Amino acid sequence: MLSGLFDRYPNLKIIIGQMGEMLAFWAWRLDHRLKEEGWREKIECKKTITEYLNTNIFLTTSGFFDTPSLMHAISTVSTDRIMFSVDYPYEDNLKASQWLDSVQLNDEDKMKISYLNAANLLKI
Numbered sequence: 001m002l003s004g005l006f007d008r009y010p011n012l013k014i015i016i017g018q019m020g021e022m023l024a025f026w027a028w029r030l031d032h033r034l035k036e037e038g039w040r041e042k043i044e045c046k047k048t049i050t051e052y053l054n055t056n057i058f059l060t061t062s063g064f065f066d067t068p069s070l071m072h073a074i075s076t077v078s079t080d081r082i083m084f085s086v087d088y089p090y091e092d093n094l095k096a097s098q099w100l101d102s103v104q105l106n107d108e109d110k111m112k113i114s115y116l117n118a119a120n121l122l123k124i
Contacts, residue, residue: 002044004044004046005045006045006056007047012056016059017062017063017085018063018064019060019062019063023059024059025072027048027076031048034048050076053081054077054078057077058081058082058083061082061083061086061113062087063091074109079105080117081117082113084100
């Protein structure tokens with residue numbers, strides 16, 4: 001992101017597993033630190049990390065069936081950028097599905113996370 005990759009290829013989309021490998025959790029700090037004096041001259045990106053997360057990156061739930069983690073990711077990138085994934089064989093498909101069913105989200109957001117986001121991204 002810092003290299004300006006998404007500025008050169010604005011339509012590029014990347015899927016990152018394991019709840020985005022903590023990027024959603026680090027987004028505020030990265031945005032904050034990169035605004036500090038001295039950093040702007042060292043990086044080539046034109047937007048904040050949060051902006052790239054919301055335009056070029058999709059996160060999956062694989063291996064992270066923790067509701068507070070999901071809610072934080074949603075607060076950073078919205079339900080439009082999160083896709084359900086299990087991380088089988090390391091995680092159990094049934095338990096992961098039961099977890100998603102138990103999360104307090106409206107039906108539309110659950111459908112986005114469950115399959116609509118992936119179907120739209122992959123054009124299937």
